[in-house]
Amino acid sequence: MKKLLIVSTLLASTSLVSTAALADAPGSQSCGWGNMLFAGQSGTPSHVLAATTNASTGNNTFGMSFGTNGCSTTGTLTYGGKEMIDLSMIMDEFSEDVARGDGEAITALAVSLGVKEADRALFKATLHNNFNTLFPSENATTEHVVSSMFSLMKNDAALVKYTV
Template identity: 80%
Template sequence: MKKLLITSTFLAASTLSTSVLAVAPGSATCGWGNLLFEGQSGTPSHVLAATTNTSTGNNTFGMTFGTNGCSTDGTLTYGGKKMIDVSMIMDEFSEDVARGNGEAITAVAVSLGVSEEDRPLFKSTLHNNFNTLFPSENATTEQVVTSMFTLMKNDSTLVKYTV
């Protein structure tokens, strides 16, 4: 009887969680990443908030149960392109930055909206500042992305891609 009750509860919770996720839009204030970077604006803050939410899994939990500032009301929408999650390609990205070219660095440039004519500058800027981006082999994604946006903000051409 106890096994049947546990199984029934698990199935009900799974069904409820799945149905909630199907219509869960989240919100601009959803997840711990948004709490940590509250009041900040710009792409770097949004990337760091999203990375925090992804790495801790709290955004999914919050959307499932309506906690962490997440909303389960409304309709899912998509307002533009998505930046590549650098943490998923960190090894390839660091190798490409070291070389100054490659698929991973190109994918990051494209996901940031860097125009084709500005991509060589983007790649050379990252390449020439490899030690800033990767001060150690233990550099975190957050450190690398923050440093990348700082470098871009300090360049008169690349700054337009950080807004």
Template identity: 45%
Template sequence: MKKFVALALLAAAGSSMAAQNNVGSCGWGSKVFQGQSGIAPQVLAATTNGTSGNQTFGITFGTSGCTQDGVVSSSWKTAMFIDGNRVALARDAAAGQGENLDALAVVMGVDKADRALFAATLKNEFAVVFGDEHVAANLKSVLAANDRLAVYATRI
């Protein structure tokens, strides 16, 4: 029985993570399990939102921390792009320009007005962003520290 429960939990975790972008930012589940990390809190938050229907209700009526003007987004494209183009991105970031850096800006939805600052920031913070294997997390931290670029940190 324990093996069945464990398998069911793993299956639910996989499907809920595919359907939910780390639970989202609204609904009872995201509020009850806010700040917790790992598979179990994500599965429990997604299950709470899914079984009670509160996230759908919240988005429809603007309750439970949900808004009606939100944009559906996914950070998996950005993470995959960074992982697949790490060397080329590092080369472009070091130069402060290049087609891979431009492509990253497009994938992340960086406004054209912010792209020069985006490229300059990656050049200036090259050692931080590309200092270890955690390029996506490092980039997220660097962008979050910049008042104008912080909005893009949520897209990683």
């Protein structure tokens, strides 16, 4: 009986806290009890504890579903990290393939980007014809190559659909 009373009390207080914590943050940014508990704090430990609190209780999922706990789904989701494609492990092979206009590395990249077979020749030709843009020096970074590649693709009517 005590367990039932404790669970009921927690659920009732959750509802009160949840409805009191309305906000308009997209997705899970500033969303959930973890963010409320650690509001104003910074640094990795605070972020990890906030994320752990949210994940272990599932309250940010509830909040996004019902517009509570400082959560909302009306905003646009963004990604502030690095590109998800990492050519650093095959950079030498990839640069050789781009110089030739064909090869396993450039084909693998096209496949991983979802470039349809009908568009792969155009993809390879675009990279090949812009080799100096992609690789302005021997020390071109992976970040530069990927960023330049996406810029080239965004400027092509047929390849733009494959950009992030």
